[in-house]
Every structure is written in structure tokens, then in C-alpha cells.
Amino acid sequence: MTEFSSLERQAAEFADELTDTVKAVSPNCSPFVAKAIQDGSRFTVSQTPSEGIPLNVDEKPLLSMTAGYWCTVDRAKRFLAVERSDIAVYPGAKARGEPLFRYEYLREARDVPAAHIQVHGHRDALSHVLSRSGTSTNRGKRRATVDDIPRMSELHLPVGGHRFRPCLEDILEMLLDEFGIDGAAESRATLQSGRKRWRMTQTASAVRDDPDSAVSVLKELGYHIELADGEEAPPTNESRLTAR
Numbered sequence: 001m002t003e004f005s006s007l008e009r010q011a012a013e014f015a016d017e018l019t020d021t022v023k024a025v026s027p028n029c030s031p032f033v034a035k036a037i038q039d040g041s042r043f044t045v046s047q048t049p050s051e052g053i054p055l056n057v058d059e060k061p062l063l064s065m066t067a068g069y070w071c072t073v074d075r076a077k078r079f080l081a082v083e084r085s086d087i088a089v090y091p092g093a094k095a096r097g098e099p100l101f102r103y104e105y106l107r108e109a110r111d112v113p114a115a116h117i118q119v120h121g122h123r124d125a126l127s128h129v130l131s132r133s134g135t136s137t138n139r140g141k142r143r144a145t146v147d148d149i150p151r152m153s154e155l156h157l158p159v160g161g162h163r164f165r166p167c168l169e170d171i172l173e174m175l176l177d178e179f180g181i182d183g184a185a186e187s188r189a190t191l192q193s194g195r196k197r198w199r200m201t202q203t204a205s206a207v208r209d210d211p212d213s214a215v216s217v218l219k220e221l222g223y224h225i226e227l228a229d230g231e232e233a234p235p236t237n238e239s240r241l242t243a244r
Helices: 003-025 124-131 138-144 168-179 184-209 211-220 238-242
Strands: 032-037 042-047 053-057 060-073 080-091 101-106 115-119
Touching (some): 003 060, 003 184, 053 168, 060 168, 168 184
Antiparallel strands (some): 042 060, 053 060
């Protein structure tokens, strides 16, 4: 199997899993579809058509959500990896204008946390504090040198980094709990299954980042682990362990 066909299959499976997840909460929403871009080296995974995910209360739309993923091959050249994701929640039936808040992930983030929440609201006190930002960081310096009133959405609140960031199921279940979205009881088993699958994948990725810690814990649990003859111990991925 070629690298492209393997990635294409993984992207299609990821799209199907996302579709199963959102349809448990919003049965009539559009499915997720994987599309190859850049000669098949990357994939987008998003709804087609991209009308958003309606979330109802008493069968009437209260909120809508959009979710999009941009994927590529991981550093081992074997598995599909999320390069960027953007999940946004909007008031009302249409996903348009400014969202209430959004969860964003950037695999190659520079001066913001890789995984973060941005709250799109406006509060005078916070705007005042942001307007008095110091200049010891790039983002603080930019704020201090512009005349516009800062917005809450300019804050990037970290939420677990590359490996421990929230998944789509976490956000959907939060909305079920906080807003009483229709179908909450029937949806939870599907959301829990998707969360388990996500965390198993992330656990495997975390082990590849820090194999020494994984081996140490498994030995404490009674496993006997040795490297195969002629193999060298894989290095620790320091950049992933230290990234925000």
C-alpha cells in the first residue's frame, strides 16, 4: 500500500468517525468528507456542504457549530496527523458572524499555545487590562503599540497542548450539559465511544513522544520489555513535551 493510499484511507475513516459523532447529537447534519489537497500530501476533513451542525433545544435551533480539520502525515511517515483544527460555536441557527467561542489547534504554533480556546466577547475590564499589555513578548508588544480596543478573543487560553487537547466529543458533551441540547441521553454512548478512541490514539502518540517514561511505567506494572536485537532506543521528542 502506498503512502498516499494509506493516508487517504485514514482520512476517510476519520471523516466517518466525525460524522458518527455529530449525527448522534444532530441527526440531520451534513456528513464529514475527506478531500486530498497538495497532490495528496494533505487532506481537509470537513462537512459537505459546510452549513454547520445545528444544535436544538425543544426542536428549535439554539446554537450551531462548525468543525474543520487539516491533516498531513506524521513525523514517522505512517499515520495521519492533524495539522490544524478549528471548532467554533455560534448563537442561533446559522454559523455566521462572530462565534461565541472557538477551540483551535495549530501543530506548528509559534507565539500562541498549540491548543487554545478563544472567547469572542467584550468586557470592559478585560479590554482595559489587555490595552495595558507589556512589551516583553511579541503578542504583548503588538497590543501595546496599536490604538484599537483589545477584544477577549485575542486571548489564547491553553488547553492541553498537542497530545491532551479536548476532542470534538468533549465540546459536544459540554454543550449538551450546559445548554440542555435535545437528545442528550441518547447521544452520550456515542460521544463516550468517540472520546475513548481519541484518547487511545493520543496515548499512542504520547508514548512515541516519551518512550522511556512509557517503558518505566509498564515495567512497574509487571511487563518485561527489551529492545529487539540491533535496534536503538528511540529518542525523546523534547519539542512535543515542552510545547504549550
